[in-house]
Amino acid sequence: MRPNFLIASLALLASSASLASTPDYAVGAQYDTTHVYVAPSDVDAFVRSFTATFGGRSTPQVVVTVTPTSSSTSSQLVQTPVGSVSVFGFRTPVPYPFGLERTGYLVTDVDAAVKAANAAGAATLVAPFDDPIGRDAIVAWPGGVNMQLYWHTKKPVYAALEHVPENRIYLPAESADAFVGAFVRFAHGKVVSDVRDAPGSELGRKGGTYRRIRIASGYGKATVLVTDGHLDWPYGTEVTGYEVSDLDATLARARASGAKVVVDAHAEGDRRAAMLQFPGGHVAEVHSDK
Structure with missing residues (x-):
């Protein structure tokens, strides 16, 4: 068994070295x-x-x-x-x-x-x-x-963002680690935090916990929300979370422009968050520091 283990370990190291030598293709x-x-x-x-x-x-x-x-x-x-x-x-x-x-x-x-x-x-x-x-x-x-x-064909030139949004990805437990491992390798990213007992209230639940993984890379931020799929609308329908400097002012502008606040502002750990639905049905999370 030990030779097989050694072969597998060497193959894993070779694979990791190959991925580590892959260029980072992110632009910003x-x-x-x-x-x-x-x-x-x-x-x-x-x-x-x-x-x-x-x-x-x-x-x-x-x-x-x-x-x-x-x-x-x-x-x-x-x-x-x-x-x-x-x-x-x-x-x-x-x-x-x-x-x-x-x-x-x-x-x-x-x-x-x-x-x-x-x-x-x-x-x-x-x-x-x-x-x-x-x-x-x-x-x-x-x-x-x-x-x-x-x-x-012609490289665009855009100013840096004031706040970098997060890609919000809902996954079941069986595929979360595989996704995180694969994406982090490709993106030359890192896991910023992995909270396995985040409060269910962050997802509109009255109790329980879920796993929340935050990733940073040259492609920006990503948050992986690992759940059992027992989610009340609109959780799971949003694709992106937008960080803003003033959440209350942002929600006021949204209401005035025809968007609906479908989840009111509430505390979530180190942030305050809400959910918006824009004309046409698109749902987005919005958050700010407390």
Whole structure:
């Protein structure tokens, strides 16, 4: 048994060394976006409400094909000081598996980044393809977490964010460690905290606990929420958590712009948090330091 153990250990070390030598393809959190799919009739209302809530502005809306097969959608980038969103209003049915990816991460080389993601444990869900301004791909991480990786023909230059948002990922216990291990290897990230008994009140529960894992990398922040799936709406439907300087003022702007506060402001450990639903149905978490 000992020779087999030695062989396995050497293989693990070789694999770890190979991953450690893989370049970090991240460009920066200000280039990463949450993907928001809304009906064409709701696009303008969503953009107005989102920018009124968080500040910033939208690029001009264009109608393009952003998939490798035939489709048509409006597309625009909404940039705010606390994070950006890519807004899509499809005029045609959305081809599978588009609409299931949560975020788009800008990388320095999309083909190489996909190979690195594969080596770390992700599957290629949509192979790299050309789009009007670059190349895209979608990878699926353990637990069914889909993310877009993209590259621009002309590298954009965006100002750093005032606050870096967090990718909020709900997973069952059986796949959480596999996801965290794979993503951290790919992203050259680190686990900032791993709280195995976070209070269930953070998820709207009256009791109990859940596991909360926070990750930091060149792609920004991610929070993995490990639950049994017994969640009241809207928990689990939000994709991103936005950090703001003044939570109460942000919620007031949201209400005035047509968004709904679907979870009121409340304490969560070292932060105060709430949940918003914007026109078109998109749900986002918002938080600030206490």
